[in-house]
Amino acid sequence: MDLIKIKPFSLVNEIPQNSIVAFDTSLVWRLYGDKDIEKDPKLKNELNYFVTGIAKRNSAIVLPIKVHEELNILSTAVVLGPKEERKAKLNADRTLMNKPMDLVDQVLTNLSKLPNFVDRPVGNIDQTILENSRRISRDLGLEHGDAVIYNIVKSIPDIDFIATFDADFHFLKDDKLTLYVPGFRYVTIKRDRQKLTENLYLD
Amino acid sequence: MSFREEIFNELVKKGFFNLTEEEKEKRAQEALDSLAKIKSTIPYPEAASEVLRGSGRVNHGFNQN
Numbered sequence: 001m002d003l004i005k006i007k008p009f010s011l012v013n014e015i016p017q018n019s020i021v022a023f024d025t026s027l028v029w030r031l032y033g034d035k036d037i038e039k040d041p042k043l044k045n046e047l048n049y050f051v052t053g054i055a056k057r058n059s060a061i062v063l064p065i066k067v068h069e070e071l072n073i074l075s076t077a078v079v080l081g082p083k084e085e086r087k088a089k090l091n092a093d094r095t096l097m098n099k100p101m102d103l104v105d106q107v108l109t110n111l112s113k114l115p116n117f118v119d120r121p122v123g124n125i126d127q128t129i130l131e132n133s134r135r136i137s138r139d140l141g142l143e144h145g146d147a148v149i150y151n152i153v154k155s156i157p158d159i160d161f162i163a164t165f166d167a168d169f170h171f172l173k174d175d176k177l178t179l180y181v182p183g184f185r186y187v188t189i190k191r192d193r194q195k196l197t198e199n200l201y202l203d
Numbered sequence: 204m205s206f207r208e209e210i211f212n213e214l215v216k217k218g219f220f221n222l223t224e225e226e227k228e229k230r231a232q233e234a235l236d237s238l239a240k241i242k243s244t245i246p247y248p249e250a251a252s253e254v255l256r257g258s259g260r261v262n263h264g265f266n267q268n
Contacts, residue, residue, distance in 0.1 A: 020210055026255060032238040035248050048235050055227040058220070060210050070254070077250035106241060113234035115219045115227055118210055158207040166255075 003193065004174040008186040009046050009163075012053030019059040019160040021180070022122070022153050025070040025145070026165040028063070032107045033078060046182055050163070055116045062159065063111075064152040065121035070145060071107060075100040122159075123152035140171060153177065167192075 007014065015021070030037050030047060037044050054061055079100040080086035089096055111117050123129075125148060132154075133147035142150070146168045153159045154177075162169060163180040170179060170189045181189065204212075214220065222230065242248070 018207070018211065020207060029251055029255065031235065032241045033245050033248055033251055035242050035245070038239075038242065044239075048232065051235055052228045052231040055219075055231040056224055060214055062210065074251055074254045077254045078245045078247050081247045082250050082253065103241070103245070107238070110234055110237040110241065113230065113237060115217065115222060115230045115234075116214055117234075118213050120213075122206075122210075156206050158205060158210070 001173040001175055004169060004172045005178040006170055006186060006189055007178055007180050008183040009050035009053075009180055010183055012050045012057065012180070015054065015057045015059055015161065017058045019057065020062055020158055021054055021059055021161040021163050022062050022064055022149075022159050023067065024064075024149055024162060024164040024166075024168075025067045025074065026168075027163050028067060028071065028107070028111070029074060030165050032110070033074070043182060043184070050180065051114070055114065058116075060116050060118055061114060062118045062122045064123045064149050065125060066123075066145065066148045066152055068121040072100070072104055075103040075107070079103055123156055125152065129155060136172075142168065142172070 031051070037047070051061075076086065076097070077083075080089055080096060108119075112119050129148060129151045132151045133144060136142050136147045136150065137144055150162070150169060150172065153162055154174075157176075159177075161178050161180055165182060165185070167181070167185055167189055170181075170192075219227070
């Protein structure tokens with residue numbers, strides 16, 4: 001089986017009509033939380049081009065249920081601060097948890113304004129997903145959250161693409177799914193894969 | 204009904220397929236602009252790395268080589 005196919009966001013026009021694209025947490029974070037991306041207009045434009053391009057391809061955007069869960073965890077961290085700090089705050093006032101939950105509501109409400117965004121979380125986390133995720137983590141060194149997202153996507157054969165900001169999934173062997181990543185990430189993944197091929201050849 | 208049919212039925216209910224291509228692009232861009240506005244309200248964006256790193260999403264550097 002070959003390594004999972006990779007495409008840069010700029011090739012969003014190659015998404016077939018009526019496809020289904022799953023976003024991972026890293027990509028959603030770039031849309032609503034990552035202030036650094038504002039300093040890089042080229043990257044921001046690339047991201048916007050990709051997301052609007054999915055709509056123009058008459059394709060759907062879904063979030064695996066694990067991404068919904070991670071959004072809650074992420075929002076708690078970014079609203080209440082680093083771990084020790086937020087624990088102290090919550091011990092003093094449990095109602096502070098309303099603030100990150102309000103942020104999640106705000107994010108989901110705005111994601112829902114994407115005309116092709118599917119509001120309900122997709123997939124389930126059950127024993128099979130967890131067992132497969134642990135196996136992939138052991139075999140490939142993929143961290144648990146990524147492994148769960150990947151296995152949820154694999155459990156729904158109609159999902160065609162995973163869109164991510166980072167390089168986590170690129171060493172998976174998969175003949176069906178294609179990974180969409182930012183252009184700079186595409187370049188580094190291609191280079192890493194080239195090195196891997198050269199090393200195999202040398203071996 | 205397949206999962207794909209379920210998903211696209213939801214988009215039909217949402218009115219997605221009644222939009223022109225320009226309207227789809229415009230609405231998507233408006234949603235992206237609304238999402239981007241949230242950024243200014245987040246007090247501890249750096250804390251995201253703690254969570255994303257825990258999930259395996261560790262490579263944040265845009266210019267990482």
